[in-house]
Amino acid sequence: MLEPIVQFFQRIFSAIGRAFGLLVAWLVWPFLAAHGWYRRRTWMIRAPLLAVLALFIGLYGYFFWQTQVWTGFNPAFVDDYRWSERTIPAGQEIGTSAPAFPETEAATAASAAQCQSSAIVDVVANLTDVNVNQNAWISSMLLYRLGFFGIDWDHTPFLDNKASFQRGVNQAVRRTSVELVDTLARVRGTSGINTDLQDARNNLQFDEYSWYFGLSPFGPKTPTPSYYRTAIRSFRAFNADLAACNATFDTRADNLAQFVDRIANDLGSTSAILRERSENYNSGWFDTRADDRFWFAYGQLYGYYAVLAAAGADFSQVIRERNLGPLWSETLAQFQAALRIQPAIISNGREDGWIMPTHLATMGFYILRVRSNLVEVRSVLDR
Template identity: 35%
Template sequence: MFDHIIAFPKKAALAVVARVLAIRAFFLPPAKDADTGSRARWWMIRYGSKLVVLFAVFVWTFPLLWHASYIRGFDLSYPKEVIRETNTHSGDEQVEVGGDAKTPRTNDRSMMVDMQIYLLDFAINKNRWMPSMPQYKFGFFGLPYDETPFLDNKASFQHGLLSALRRTAVELTDSLGRVRASSQADRDLQLARGNIQTDDETWWLNPFDEALPFGPVQPSDYVFQKSLESYKRFNDRLEKGDALFDTRSDNLRQYLDRISKDLGSVVDQLSKRTTAWKYDPKLDQFVPGEGNNRGWFDFRADNLYYEALGQMYAYHGLLQATREDFKYVIETRGLTDIWDRLEAHVAEAASLNPTIVSNGSRDGFLMPAHLAAMSESILRARVNMDEIQDVLGR
């Protein structure tokens, strides 16, 4: 046993040297023959073929490494770039404009729509849209990057951000951009909603995914760009008084209710992943749970974490924009303090951005419980949303 321990470092060193020599032999030209002083026949062709293959792999892989390396423009102060004070003339009281029937209107741009524009631009123009990138879709030698410990965090973040934008797109079309269900939905909002619902993994050609059209079709980010343009057209018309934006309290309540339910699903996924042991009341003992406490060695935890981070990053701006659009309701209903706490808890969740995501136990010593920390911040925000809904429902 002792001899085996002594010999282990030597064996490890020999293995490393062997691999270094193999790599060196691959990259360097073959050695010259000791007797003739010449290299093997056709060595230039074989060596040149190696270099061509290596160059092709580099050209294919480098864009993925470059774009997946970090999220460009990630800044929690981004709402300040978008939100400004608006001239809102509607709330629970309807306003008569131009002699028409009384309809809720604003004479200014909607900050929620401007925030949708900003976040879409952030996702598809300031950053490369990773889920539809062919190098990312192909995976690591065919293995999806979602199942590997690297290069998948940005795509997960974009998935989460898109889910928040889709939720807001639905509410803008069905409730905010029309007067109840009796009026016609705004065409630009309908177009924006339809385009943003496009599958987010579509590229020009999709030969390996039966759920997507083979092609040629427009990639996801091209279609999302059309949503951005539709939102711009709507807000331009709204500023001129040619569109509706209904800021009644029941619409605000509904929007928060839908967000709260979406976040509840997120918390459920995070919680299941962190539950290595759960208490069984019938057995009166702890039994294995659905998750684990592997800490840094849970290579799927970062996907769930960054998807939640993307959602909270988007809602960090959208809820501040909602506050400006619904300021009449928030001020008259005395919701200012609760809304302050809501924004604070959403910002706390959006600021949790560890270098390496760890799914450790809640009472762990070495490995943090990042998923549990994210769940706690989201749950606090949900409590504030429920409080606001209670006040609006009275």
């Protein structure tokens, strides 16, 4: 009586086995055919092919390593700066340095003045250094530009998270560099633009995807990381001048208000991108663009968290005078809460789904909380 049922399941498993065998044969056949062709060739042909294969494996091995190892990534890295110990705003005189040769008349006449350097400039230089010196800049690597069998890596679920994170951090650095040039390093907009900061801003605006050679326009190019490394040198040159009291950093309340407002607007744009993806695509773990959106937003929060923590040191006097300490600390705490979200696999499911979570909506919620705090900071500064 059970024999027909047993035979039925035997036929099913047999069919599954044959299908699996055909699939394996289909996958292995090109390699077997290539191996057979390779064995019949002379070493004049084998050696170059072997070299190309070794180069191919080496390049992809290096590419895989660079995309998976995140050197210097630490959401709590701001604590290492110990900015809470600073008591003098950026650009203010902190004392004089002893003359190098006290016996000379010029040295005994006056000592060189010393001013407080900018924590904001320090942190944007260091964030860029982590992006292009401590790590490879993924977006302009050759294999990233070639894509996955011609498909843009951003349209696949593989090996693109670090690139999106780096671009998010770079977005925060770019926005900050603009504000440094236009307002923070000028006196009420009437003084001249600092050339070091202007050079840094211009270099950071360079295309994020350039390799040593391009098709549009056709010909050799300077790769993206070279421009960003030049920006690092410009930032540090400005801070050296500021520390020697040869540059300006205007720590007025209205400058801080405008800076906070621009950051809030930038985060608002990212929130809209997350909302659009979350509302219109609910493929759960199979949404291949969800990870790009998530890690870009994460990188942007990572960068702005450091920048605003640094702004708390640069504008310490304004924060004390306006009694902004508790609100400022709460804003930074909101950033810290957002940066604790680090899922292994990004899912863009329905908000009421119970199997696949919605990480984009969660990140968007935290961004809106941060933005709400920044709007409140702006309102206090405007009073």
